[in-house]
Amino acid sequence: MSTVAALDVVELKKTYANGVEALKGVSLTVQPGDFFALLGPNGAGKSTLIGILSSLVNASDGDARIFGVSIRTQRSAAMRLIGLVPQELNFNMFEKPFDICVNQAGFYGIPRSVAAERAEKYLKQLVLWDKAFAPARAMSGGMKRRLMIARAMMSEPKLLILDEPTAGVDIEIRRSMWKFISAINAAGTTVILTTHYLEEAEQLCRNIAIIDKGRIIENTSMKLLLSKLDVETFVLDLAEPIAALPAMPHVKLTRVDEVTLEAEMSRQHDLNSLFATLSTQGVTVRSMRNKANRLEELFVRLVETGSASSGKAAA
């Protein structure tokens, strides 16, 4: 097994010409084969970091190595290893998807015959083949997003960076994209994903970093991060209306309406005891769901904590 990290970011800094410090010394390691989530609120520095990794933004200081290859001293070799799906649509709308893909491969020095085969393969896998020879501008938003994934796959990169690939895409297409990206990852490609759909990150990613105000505020495995969530709130839909709140030890119950309860409970306590107590009091639960996505709750907490501590530091 390779010991070289897929991505090793070392003290990366970026200050824009207008004085904005987008990255204040970011260090990060992503292991080969990982499916890694890079999360952060808007303006946190995610796109700047991805811009530097894909050589679209010049770093002010620090370095990043892609499978041991420095983006500063061996830019060309490093770029050969990366595939990028940017946040904004950035292909020529007047060109045909097939040509966009074949040209992309050409920029990587891949012969046209090989490129044509790959274009057909990836456009078919992403269900775009029937649109392959019509101008790209005629495609729907979801198709354009999938085209950018197909284009990024043309060089068959070892590291695929996806910057909000499913933004504005309906759930059906989003799920088909998840399936495709998961298969790519399972085949050995390291994937870095940024997204505002935290459910997406929770489902797909094994490790996670949260960036805020140009600094990494959390970098751990998804499992460990989620285990930090000590309290969860469940919404219980009841079979019949209740007049008063049932008495429950260790659980804080709140009545939302006559047939809905919210149960806030520690992770130390199991759900079986909750249901048993409710059952003995004649309350039947028809269905149950998490009040909020678990990762979403943690994310908000971490970012709020980060903001509060940076506010204190500033004060």
Added chain:
Amino acid sequence: MSTNANLIALGTITRREVVRILRIWMQTLLPSAITMTLYFVIFGRMVGSRIGDIVPGIGYIDYIVPGLIMMAVITNSYGNISSSFFGAKFGRHVEEMLASPMPSWVILTGYVTGAVLRGLLVAVIVLIISLFFTRIHLYHPWVTLSTILLTSIVFSLAGFANAVYAKKFDDIALVPTFVLAPLTYLGGVFYSVNQLGSPWREISHANPILYMVNAFRYGLLGVSDISMGVAYAVMLGLAIVLGAIGMMLLERGIGLRT
């Protein structure tokens, strides 16, 4: 990247440029054909027949043919690269190239090759049109070919620098209107600088287009107002300086990378 990979990348950019030129031929090839036909009709036939010979033995229409071809080459080479590269910047698909392993020289050479090919294609079209009005004698084929290539390269590189610095479409229209057009008209396309009095004759020598038009005229007609050595020095010097500027812009990412 390896030499073979660089050649594939270079071929990809060139091919994409040629496809673009041919796809929008009504914007890239037709305007010069119409404009130059009008020049031949008005200046060559109607006005030229009353002017007589500028140089003994060479009629006015014959005299202006090289300048008009060169005018078309300059306009088209410059316009092709400035609009295509700025369009790629504006539409953000320049990022496809900037995020790829392609070295800067491949990007620059690819765009310049596309612009030179358009320049040559338009030159051939204008040359064919000119044959309806006069007969062309090719005196120095290598001078003709090298001059047209060097001129096209120089103005492609200048157009590239313009596209890199441009922030809006107006910025790529300014230079052709306010710089290229005056320099071309005052660069000896329609007259010999030797006909000018001092100091205009001396001032004209600061205009690089004068050297290109005269070198090309020497290739086609065997006459020139200036020495070929100076003309080649100017063209080569400009190509080297503008090439270095283009490389510097790409390497540093000025106007391209934040």
